[in-house]
Amino acid sequence: MLHRAGRTSWKRFAAVLVPSVMAAAALGIGMAQGALAASFFISGQKFQVALDTLDVRGLSIYGTVDVTRKGALVPVFVTGARRAEITGLCQSVVVPIPVLGPYTLxxxxxxxxxVEAKNLFLDATSLSSGQANFDDLDIGVAAGAVSKGPISREDRNSRFFDPNGFAQQADSAFLSDVRFTTVAVSAATFNVPGLDVRLKQGSHECF
Incomplete structure (x- = not known):
């Protein structure tokens, strides 16, 4: 009975974890090859993105609402970059596994x-930075009038996008010790030198 129970646990483990790992690995490979699609329903699960530095040319920050596959609404603010260079990228998500407990991808x-990215969008619920420097910053610009940074085409066509809503923009920005709590990341291209994907038992998030 103990042997059978052990086998059942690993089957459950595989059924729950393997699709998540395969999807995440495909995400990482897609990012590394610059082939990540930018339009999708979100899962709704929050994950962490930590960056040593974020150097942006063409910055936009605006609000919208993301939608899960089940139709739940998730308010977010989107940080957009026409071009970005990133050092020290870390992305983590904790996957709860029945019987075995949490695993961190x-x-x-x-x-x-x-890391080099074009038309990068981070749909976030929180952001912090040890230091943030902006050039030619505009705060309070209407979202529909943002011109210095990008607005996602999917967001612009969404019923939740308010062109008269509050937004910010800057010609450029440099942030260090950056911490995002996000529900989605998308980019036209996302080239990751030294990509490494690991799965570890327990909670080992980026921050």
């Missing part, structure tokens, strides 16, 4: 050479 890269 962690993606890292950009240690020796910067």
């Amino acid at each position: 962690k993606i890292t890269g950009g240690e020796r050479r910067p």
Whole structure:
């Protein structure tokens, strides 16, 4: 009976975890190859994105609402970058596994050479930075009038996008010790030198 129970646990483990790991690995590979699609329903699960530095050319920050596959609404603020260079990328999500408990899926890269991204969007619920410097910053611009940074095409066409809503923009920005809590990340291209995807038992998040 003990042997059978052990086998059943691993079957449950595989059924729950393997699809998540395969999807995350595909996400990382897609990012590394610059082939990540930008339009999708979110899962609704929050994950962490930590960056040593974020160097942006063409910054936008605006609010919208993301939608899960089940139709739940998740208010977010979107940080957009026409071009971005990132050092010290870390992305983590904790996956609860029945019987075995939590496992952490962690993606890292950009240690020796910067990550490069175009039309990058981070749909976040929180953001902090040890230091943030902005050039030619506009606070309070209407979202529909943002011109210095990008607005996601999917967001602009969404019923939740208010062109008269509050937004910010800047010609450029440099942030260090950056911490995002996000529900989605998308980019036209996302090239990750030194991509590393690891799965580890327990909670081992980026921050």
